[in-house]
Amino acid sequence: MSTLTMEKKTHFAEPIKNMSDSKKKPSIAKISTNNVNVFYGDNKVIKDVSIEIQEKSVTAFIGPSGCGKSTFLRLFNRMNDYIETFRKEGDICIDGKDIYGKKVMVEELRKMVGMVFQKPNPFPKSIYENVAFGLRIQGIKKRAVLDEAVEHSLRQAALWEEVKDQLNKSALALSGGQQQRVCIARALAVGPSVLLMDEPASALDPIATSKVEELIHQLKEKYTIVIVTHNMQQAGRVSDKTAFFYLGNLVEFDKTKKIFTNPKQELTERYITGRFG
Amino acid sequence: MKISEKIIEGGLFSSAVITILTTIGIIWVLLSQSLVFFKDVSIWEFLTSTEWTPLFTKKSYGILPLISGTMLTTLIAVAIALPLGLCIAIYLSEYAPRKFRDIFKPMLEVLAAVPTVVYGFFALTVVTPFLKNIFPEIDTFNALSAGLVMGVMIIPMVSSLSEDALFAVPKSLREASYGMGATRLQTSFKVLVPAASSGIIVSVILAFARAIGETMIVAIAAGQMPNLTANPLAAVETITAYIVQVSLGDVAHGSIEYRTIFAAGLTLFAMTFVLNNVSFFIRKKYQEKYD
Ligand SMILES: Nc1ncnc2c1ncn2[C@@H]1O[C@H](COP(=O)(O)OP(=O)(O)OP(=O)(O)O)[C@@H](O)[C@H]1O
Ligand SMILES: [Mg+2]
Numbered sequence: 001m002s003t004l005t006m007e008k009k010t011h012f013a014e015p016i017k018n019m020s021d022s023k024k025k026p027s028i029a030k031i032s033t034n035n036v037n038v039f040y041g042d043n044k045v046i047k048d049v050s051i052e053i054q055e056k057s058v059t060a061f062i063g064p065s066g067c068g069k070s071t072f073l074r075l076f077n078r079m080n081d082y083i084e085t086f087r088k089e090g091d092i093c094i095d096g097k098d099i100y101g102k103k104v105m106v107e108e109l110r111k112m113v114g115m116v117f118q119k120p121n122p123f124p125k126s127i128y129e130n131v132a133f134g135l136r137i138q139g140i141k142k143r144a145v146l147d148e149a150v151e152h153s154l155r156q157a158a159l160w161e162e163v164k165d166q167l168n169k170s171a172l173a174l175s176g177g178q179q180q181r182v183c184i185a186r187a188l189a190v191g192p193s194v195l196l197m198d199e200p201a202s203a204l205d206p207i208a209t210s211k212v213e214e215l216i217h218q219l220k221e222k223y224t225i226v227i228v229t230h231n232m233q234q235a236g237r238v239s240d241k242t243a244f245f246y247l248g249n250l251v252e253f254d255k256t257k258k259i260f261t262n263p264k265q266e267l268t269e270r271y272i273t274g275r276f277g
Numbered sequence: 278m279k280i281s282e283k284i285i286e287g288g289l290f291s292s293a294v295i296t297i298l299t300t301i302g303i304i305w306v307l308l309s310q311s312l313v314f315f316k317d318v319s320i321w322e323f324l325t326s327t328e329w330t331p332l333f334t335k336k337s338y339g340i341l342p343l344i345s346g347t348m349l350t351t352l353i354a355v356a357i358a359l360p361l362g363l364c365i366a367i368y369l370s371e372y373a374p375r376k377f378r379d380i381f382k383p384m385l386e387v388l389a390a391v392p393t394v395v396y397g398f399f400a401l402t403v404v405t406p407f408l409k410n411i412f413p414e415i416d417t418f419n420a421l422s423a424g425l426v427m428g429v430m431i432i433p434m435v436s437s438l439s440e441d442a443l444f445a446v447p448k449s450l451r452e453a454s455y456g457m458g459a460t461r462l463q464t465s466f467k468v469l470v471p472a473a474s475s476g477i478i479v480s481v482i483l484a485f486a487r488a489i490g491e492t493m494i495v496a497i498a499a500g501q502m503p504n505l506t507a508n509p510l511a512a513v514e515t516i517t518a519y520i521v522q523v524s525l526g527d528v529a530h531g532s533i534e535y536r537t538i539f540a541a542g543l544t545l546f547a548m549t550f551v552l553n554n555v556s557f558f559i560r561k562k563y564q565e566k567y568d
Contacts, residue, residue, distance in 0.1 A: 079456060110458035117456075121449035124472050134457045137467060183453070190457065 028096045030055040030194065030224045031076060036090035038071055038248075040083065045071055047248040048090075053241075055193075058216060058225045060235035060256065063245035064276070069228045072245070073196050076226065077113040078106050094194065111138075114187030118199040120179035122171035122186070127154075127163050130171045130182050134190035149189050157185035158215050177208025184215065188223075195219065197227040201234065213238050232272055236260050244268045307546060310539035317533050323540060329503035329519075331537045332528070338537065340544055342503035346420065346513035347545075350495050351488040353424025353509060354431055358484055361428075362435025363477065367465045369436070370443040382437065389433045397497030400426040405498065412510055418500030421509035427494050431484040438483065442476020443469050475559050482556040486549045492517035516545045 029052035038046035045068045053059050061069040071080060078099065080086045091098055099109050111134070122130050129136075131150045140146060150167070154160040159181040163174070171182050180200060187195060197216075201209040216225060216238045229235050235242055236256060243253040244267075252259060252268045263269045270276050315323070318338045326339025365385065369378045405422040408415050415421070446469050454464040470477065492515075500512030501522055514522075520538045528534045 077456065079452065082455070107458040107460055110456060115452075115456040117449060117452060119449055121447070121453045123450060123453065123468055133454075133459075133467070137457065137459045137463045186453075186457065 029053055030094065031226070032093050032096075033075070034091040034093075036072075036075065036088060036092060038068070038075065038080070038089075039085075039087045041085040045248050046075075046088075049248075049250045051243060051250060051253055053224065053226060055224050056220060056222070057240045058220050058227065058238055060239035060242045061226065061228045061245060062230070062232065062235050062242060062271070063251075064271070065230075067245040068248045069245055070198050073198055073226060073228050074115075076194065076196055077110050077115055079115065081106065111190045112192050113194040113196060114190065114192035116180070116183050116187055116195065116197045116200045119203050120176055120183055122174075122179050122182050124170065124172055126168045127171045127174070127182055128167040131185045131189050133186060138190070150185075153185040153189040154182075156188050156219070157181045158211065158218070159185060175208070177204045177211060180204060180208070180212060181215070184212075188219075192223065194224045194226070197225065199228050199230060202230065209234070232260075244271060246271070304546075307539055307543045310536055311543045314533065314536040314540045317536075318540075327505050329514075331534050332523075332526075338540075340516075340541065342505040343514060343516045343519055343541060344544070345505050345507070346495075346499065346503065347489055347515040347517070347548075349420045349507060349509060349513055350424040350427060350499055350515055351485060353421060354427035354488040354491075355481065355485055357425055357428025358431045358435045359481055362432045362480070362484070363439055363470075365432070365436040366439035366443055366477075367470070370440050371461060371465050371469065382440070386433045386437060388430065391430070393430065393491065393493035394497070396426050396430055397423075397494040400494055400498035415510040416500065416512040418498060418502070418512040419510050420499050420513045423495045423497075423499035424509065426498065427488050427491055430491070430494070431487055434484040434487060435480045438480030439473070439477045442473035442480070445476070446472045475562060479556045479560050482552050482559070486552040486556075489552070490517065490545065490549055492521060496521045516541050520545075 031051075031053040033049055033051050036046055036049045037044060049072065061073060063069055074080045075088065075092050076094065076099070080088075088100070092100060094109075094113065098104070123133065125133075128150055131153050132146045135146055135149055151160060151164075154163065159178060162178065163169075163182075171179060174182065180203075184195075184200075201212045204212065213234060216227065219225060220240075227235075227238065239256045241254065242256040242259040244251045244259065244263075244265075246267060252263055252265045254264070259268060260272060263272065323338055323340055325341070326337055327341050328337035328339050329342045330337045369382060373381065400422045401418075404426055405415070405417065405419065408419070408422055443465075450468055450472055451464060454468040459467065495515045496518040499515060499518060501514050501518060502512040503514045503519070504511055506513065520541055523535065523538045
């Protein structure tokens with residue numbers, strides 16, 4: 001694991017640092033999957049995928065549209081459970097525990113594994129109530145506790161300075177980039193350890209996008225982040241490791257630098273150089 | 278343009294015109310007859326006097342008892358229909374399997390298709406005797422029985438329109454809520470109901486307007502006793518029931534007693550007109566929200 005802390009922010013635009021895995025290898029991965037298959041009805045969309053994601057790292061999922069990135073990402077907080085035809089085989093563990101086990105409370109899992117979606121989806125409520133939502137549904141009513149959590153989360157999401165005087169304004173009145181950071185703050189407020197992001201910047205303009213990317217860089221110190229992106233440069237800028245999916249297969253998973261400079265598979269190379277299909 | 282198309286266009290146009298003319302005609306009759314009425318009775322007396330006895334020898338023309346009778350039965354109906362209708366809507370939209378919803382929703386709407394005279398009869402012969410067991414002092418004709426049955430009648434309006442509103446809440450909001458670890462129940466009440474609130478309010482207002490205008494049930498079961506009271510166990514008379522009473526009675530056409538029904542009708546029209554417009558504006562605001 002990298003030991004860098006605050007300087008990271010300034011390194012943000014530079015090439016990705018090597019993860020010095022050799023120095024210190026945690027015994028169990030934060031997230032690990034073992035021979036996972038996913039079906040929608042008879043359609044097999046994830047094929048025998050095994051992957052290990054280390055704690056406090058950023059992992060990017062790339063691949064052509066429809067290759068199963070979102071489906072795979074949504075396994076980690078069981079968001080696919082709502083799809084009637086969904087079925088999975090194989091084990092998915094977080095912190096070594098099978099998250100699809102019988103005793104697992106889905107609600108508890110999701111407090112630990114936060115999610116940020118492609119399109120900013122704040123509730124039609126005030127900024128404050130958006131961020132406080134997760135605590136409120138846990139029954140926390142104390143104003144001081146909520147105030148503190150809201151401020152802390154908004155600071156973490158690099159939004160506090162912009163909105164601190166208008167916390168009671170509707171979140172829908174903010175710009176797209178600000179809305180997305182409200183959603184990030186909302187996810188952080190319940191204290192997750194994993195943050196899943198499904199194309200979090202695809203609906204944003206370049207400036208808002210770079211803010212979100214910068215944010216990801218900072219959040220890496222505390223959270224394990226998995227991000228789906230269609231943007232190769234983005235994957236290169238923000239991630240430590242990159243997984244390339246194709247037609248439901250995990251084609252290659254390696255350090256981002258390796259994937260982008262010297263991939264093992266020809267398929268990967270063709271995809272990242274844009275010579276595809 | 279083909280001649281057949283011209284004929285069709287003309288037909289469509291004239292049906293629109295006929296509808297508008299009919300509406301204008303109704304309003305005109307209401308207004309003109311009411312004007313004649315208000316030459317004899319001051320608007321002030323009409324709106325503030327607390328007795329409505331146009332058919333007695335000692336005449337008094339205060340509409341308030343009729344309004345209170347109307348509001349009492351209507352509020353009872355809404356008090357039944359709002360919670361039940363909303364629960365049904367939430368169940369159908371968030372819990373029930375798709376197939377069940379597709380079968381159950383039309384079945385529920387049958388409730389609104391039952392002839393109201395059947396409801397009225399049911400209120401008088403089944404519900405009132407049942408209520409007598411619980412409240413021995415209840416009048417044979419009473420607001421409670423009529424209100425309860427009317428509530429059942431308007432449940433489908435509330436549940437059907439509310440369900441549409443809940444169903445229309447974007448999937449992304451559900452995902453956001455579930456993604457935060459909210460349960461189905463929390464998602465329903467903390468996210469979906471607030472997000473669909475305008476649609477739900479519209480459904481309640483329309484059901485409210487429907488209950489205000491309902492005639493048969495209240496004429497049969499609520500009584501013909503203009504009564505300025507909030508006691509649901511007492512006999513009352515609604516505006517609609519009064520209009521029926523006079524229309525079918527032997528009051529001489531053209532007399533002041535007869536014209537009271539136009540003034541009462543105008544009052545009723547004003548109430549439902551306002552409610553419909555309020556719901557229209559809420560709905561317009563609501564439509565803009567997610568576009
Ligand atoms: N709810 C669903 N029901 C049935 N099939 C689905 C469903 N969601 C996705 N699929 C199918 O599963 C496959 C993977 O979809 P997924 O959304 O995971 O792809 P993706 O890599 O995220 O694509 P994109 O880059 O376009 O977001 C696709 O073939 C898609 O058609
Ligand atoms: Mg996707």
